[in-house]
Amino acid sequence: MVIAWEDGHRSSYSAERLRWACPCAECRGEAGVPGRLARVKHLDPNELRVQDVSLVGQYALQVAFESGHATGLYTFVLLRALCDCAECQARRAAK
Numbered sequence: 001m002v003i004a005w006e007d008g009h010r011s012s013y014s015a016e017r018l019r020w021a022c023p024c025a026e027c028r029g030e031a032g033v034p035g036r037l038a039r040v041k042h043l044d045p046n047e048l049r050v051q052d053v054s055l056v057g058q059y060a061l062q063v064a065f066e067s068g069h070a071t072g073l074y075t076f077v078l079l080r081a082l083c084d085c086a087e088c089q090a091r092r093a094a095k
């Protein structure tokens, strides 16, 4: 998946990277309870393939995986923070 930002920046994400970054309560955990992604080291291939991406309002993308998991709302703030191009890595390292 590739996002072309308004400022001209481009970010690309593998489905695997997006899956492991899923921000939903089930994956991340809530109220001090670890989520699923903290407990597993391996995800099935169908968990790691994107089936559909849809825009939620003006602020996020909902990513549906082939496994049927589609509860993660990836805000643009999160997506920008996930960008791991050389430029963003260098900016983060400088902080």
Ligand SMILES: [Zn+2]
Residues within 6 Å of the ligand: 022, 023, 024, 025, 026, 027, 028, 069, 071, 072
């Ligand atoms: Zn999730």
Ligand SMILES: [Zn+2]
Residues within 6 Å of the ligand: 009, 010, 011, 083, 084, 085, 086, 087, 088, 089
């Ligand atoms: Zn970047």
